[in-house]
Amino acid sequence: MSDKMIIIILISLLCISSNLILAFGDYQFSMSGNNKFQYLLVDEEGENKGKQYISDRLEVSVLWGPFEVGTVVNIDYPRWVRFIGEEEDRAEMSQLYLTYTSEKLDATGGTIIKSMGRGMTLHATEDLSIDLEHYLKGAGVSFRPVEYLEITGLGGKGEWRYSGQEDRVIAGEVEVSPLGMTSTSIQPFVDFSMSHINIPIDPESDIVYDQRYILLGGGAYLPFCEGEFYYARRDMVKSASPGEPKTKGEAIYLTANGTISRFASVEFEYKRYDNYCDFVSHFITPPNATIFGDSINEGNNEQGFLIGANSQPIDGLHLHFAYAFGNQVKKVEPQIKVKEMQIDAMVQDIIPRVDPGGYLEFQDEFERKSIRVRPFATFFMTEKHSITGSIEFEKRTEKFWENRPTFKDQILELEYYWTGNVSALWRFEWTDQKRDQMGESIRHNWNFIEVKYIINPRSEFSVGYGQLRGGKVCSGGSCFWESPFKGLRAKLTSVF
Amino acid sequence: MFRSIPLLLVILALCINVALSAQAPDITLKDINNKSVTLSDLYSENVVLIEFWSTTCEPCKKQLPKMQALLDKYGDKGLVVVSIATDSARMMSKVKPYVNGNRYTFITLHDPDQKAWKAFHAPAEPYTIVVDKGGEVAYVHIGYNPGDEYEMESVVVNLLGIEGTWKKLTD
Numbered sequence: 001m002s003d004k005m006i007i008i009i010l011i012s013l014l015c016i017s018s019n020l021i022l023a024f025g026d027y028q029f030s031m032s033g034n035n036k037f038q039y040l041l042v043d044e045e046g047e048n049k050g051k052q053y054i055s056d057r058l059e060v061s062v063l064w065g066p067f068e069v070g071t072v073v074n075i076d077y078p079r080w081v082r083f084i085g086e087e088e089d090r091a092e093m094s095q096l097y098l099t100y101t102s103e104k105l106d107a108t109g110g111t112i113i114k115s116m117g118r119g120m121t122l123h124a125t126e127d128l129s130i131d132l133e134h135y136l137k138g139a140g141v142s143f144r145p146v147e148y149l150e151i152t153g154l155g156g157k158g159e160w161r162y163s164g165q166e167d168r169v170i171a172g173e174v175e176v177s178p179l180g181m182t183s184t185s186i187q188p189f190v191d192f193s194m195s196h197i198n199i200p201i202d203p204e205s206d207i208v209y210d211q212r213y214i215l216l217g218g219g220a221y222l223p224f225c226e227g228e229f230y231y232a233r234r235d236m237v238k239s240a241s242p243g244e245p246k247t248k249g250e251a252i253y254l255t256a257n258g259t260i261s262r263f264a265s266v267e268f269e270y271k272r273y274d275n276y277c278d279f280v281s282h283f284i285t286p287p288n289a290t291i292f293g294d295s296i297n298e299g300n301n302e303q304g305f306l307i308g309a310n311s312q313p314i315d316g317l318h319l320h321f322a323y324a325f326g327n328q329v330k331k332v333e334p335q336i337k338v339k340e341m342q343i344d345a346m347v348q349d350i351i352p353r354v355d356p357g358g359y360l361e362f363q364d365e366f367e368r369k370s371i372r373v374r375p376f377a378t379f380f381m382t383e384k385h386s387i388t389g390s391i392e393f394e395k396r397t398e399k400f401w402e403n404r405p406t407f408k409d410q411i412l413e414l415e416y417y418w419t420g421n422v423s424a425l426w427r428f429e430w431t432d433q434k435r436d437q438m439g440e441s442i443r444h445n446w447n448f449i450e451v452k453y454i455i456n457p458r459s460e461f462s463v464g465y466g467q468l469r470g471g472k473v474c475s476g477g478s479c480f481w482e483s484p485f486k487g488l489r490a491k492l493t494s495v496f
Numbered sequence: 497m498f499r500s501i502p503l504l505l506v507i508l509a510l511c512i513n514v515a516l517s518a519q520a521p522d523i524t525l526k527d528i529n530n531k532s533v534t535l536s537d538l539y540s541e542n543v544v545l546i547e548f549w550s551t552t553c554e555p556c557k558k559q560l561p562k563m564q565a566l567l568d569k570y571g572d573k574g575l576v577v578v579s580i581a582t583d584s585a586r587m588m589s590k591v592k593p594y595v596n597g598n599r600y601t602f603i604t605l606h607d608p609d610q611k612a613w614k615a616f617h618a619p620a621e622p623y624t625i626v627v628d629k630g631g632e633v634a635y636v637h638i639g640y641n642p643g644d645e646y647e648m649e650s651v652v653v654n655l656l657g658i659e660g661t662w663k664k665l666t667d
Contacts, residue, residue, distance in 0.1 A: 028519070032617035033617070033619075034619040034620075057619075059614075059617055113609050113610055113614075114609050115584070115585035115608050115609055118585045118586065118588075119584065119585040119586045123584070123585060123586070125584060125609075125610070126610065147532075177530060180530070180531070180532070185529070187529060187530045187531065189530060221529050221530045226529075226592065228589070255589040257589070257592055257593045257596075259593075259596040259597070264597050265592075265593040265594075265596040265597030266593065267589070267590065267593035269589060285584075285586055286586065287585070287586040287587070287589065288586055288587070308590075308593065309593075309597065310593055310594050310596070310597020310598055311597050311598075312597065312598045312599050316561070318557075318561070318598055320594075320597075346557065346558065348558075348561050348562075349561075349565075355642065378642045380642065380643070383643060383646055384643050384646065385643070386641070386642045386643050388641075388642060415641075417641040417642065417643060419641070419643040419644060419646060419647055420644075420647050423641065457635070457636055457637050457638070458636065458638070495617075495619045495636070495638060
């Protein structure tokens with residue numbers, strides 16, 4: 001029996017177990033994680049019949065008083081790599097850490113996940129939603145000598161998954177909230193942080209970028225409004241080659257939010273990033289000030305603002321509006337402008353048995369223009385039986401294609417849900433798009449049905465048949481990335 | 497070498513497959529007003545309902561009003577509702593306007609560095625945990641579908657030790 005099959009059987013058995021926490025005096029051992037086992041019973045193209053997909057995450061830790069040592073293991077046979085659209089096998093100990101936690105001092109050795117200065121001086125993270133590991137391996141300390149002061153320092157190495165280079169990072173931050181020890185509703189704060197990031201593009205040839213980021217920020221939280229302002233500078237300490245100029249850059253980011261007499265809230269964001277990041281600045285990710293989280297060039301030459309409002313004018317009616325605009329700080333060809341707008345509405349517990357809602361989105365960027373509408377409604381047959389339906393219309397123009405095609409996508413979804421027992425999903429997507437970005441012809445419809453049995457709150461078993469285009473799929477009440485699929489599959493997922 | 501490690505971990509887990517306790521993690525995070533909140537301070541005398549969410553998660557946004565309804569109904573009987581926003585440092589400015597605009601009064605904490613996310617071993621959003629008065633995890637739920645709030649309410653009512661019904665359709 002192969003290792004793979006043993007893992008399948010053992011992990012499947014874990015579905016019936018939960019709360020794997022053992023206490024021995026002062027020691028506590030815990031093990032948790034989640035796993036997904038998928039078996040392709042039939043594949044339309046015949047290539048992958050019998051293929052198994054296993055995706056597991058195991059988190060193990062031992063607590064002893066203020067100390068904790070732990071690890072995270074990721075196993076994927078295979079994993080669909082979203083960014084490059086390929087599959088790869090993975091079995092790796094992705095995190096290993098030792099931490100000490102007390103009232104005044106936190107210390108970590110090993111894997112470090114930390115942001116400083118709103119991500120403008122450091123952004124080491126793990127983003128499970130997009131399957132991106134982007135953390136540091138090193139050591140860090142946070143010290144709180146008094147309640148209103150926190151001093152953090154860290155150093156380590158980190159590799160952005162697809163870059164192949166290992167950056168060396170030293171960073172520190174001082175956060176002061178002078179009234180933090182009081183119960184006053186006015187809470188000013190000051191944030192000073194800096195990082196030094198050495199980026200070995202090609203250490204063999206001594207091609208190295210050496211960057212220094214310094215940020216000063218501050219603001220105040222008041223009962224009905226708040227404001228924050230950050231100013232940051234980037235200095236290139238060492239350029240990649242002797243002849244290359246040592247460029248400098250700067251960043252400005254501010255936010256202002258207010259609540260209008262419990263009727264609505266308004267928000268404003270402004271950004272201006274002038275040569276602040278470049279293509280190797282993976283540990284720096286300034287705030288977006290956009291609606292959809294996209295950014296035209298990730299902080300190199302962009303400025304813009306966002307305005308928004310949220311309101312629940314009457315109980316059960318939730319409204320949201322946002323508009324964002326961005327363009328270049330320095331005008332270069334091709335000129336890039338971003339315009340985005342979103343209107344959301346959600347109704348709950350107003351209309352008997354029906355909760356409707358929907359959104360309208362508009363996005364106009366350099367390479368893409370799209371408008372998307374998605375009305376949805378839930379009909380309650382009883383309090384435990386419901387049907388949710390939605391239909392999405394999207395009209396999109398992809399300008400980066402030579403013939404600049406405009407096409408329409410539609411997605412119809414119907415989901416029956418019996419609380420805590422069974423759900424059934426029918427998803428039908430159709431398009432008049434002829435070819436994908438690579439010029440390859442694509443199918444025009446994807447028809448998929450899936451029935452899910454909820455074994456317990458931590459485990460479920462599903463059988464699905466049809467085709468999935470691949471991408472973000474929301475089913476069973478949570479959203480995740482699905483790889484493209486055609487055929488019949490059985491899937492067992494569990495959290496333990 | 498790494499191929500054998502997960503196998504060993506799984507075997508180890510099976511060998512000791514006994515659930516003795518599930519103490520809820522103690523974490524200190526800042527709330528949307530920049531004040532520190534320590535979860536163990538809330539566990540001591542209350543039933544605590546925790547929801548992990550983010551401003552980009554649509555099912556989470558459908559669940560939040562239900563959490564507010566539970567707080568409105570059982571807040572004076574010992575229920576505390578805590579929402580933990582997992583928006584990253586670059587997105588977290590959108591959390592407070594969203595919470596205030598929708599008139600949510602539950603405690604909302606920022607978790608941009610995944611401190612609580614990791615401590616609670618959250619697998620996906622939304623992720624709901626109910627902690628009993630002894631500080632132990634009594635219930636977890638992944639995702640949100642319409643009607644899940646009734647299951648959560650029954651857990652809360654049971655832990656609070658009170659009789660309660662919340663039948664929207666028959667009210």
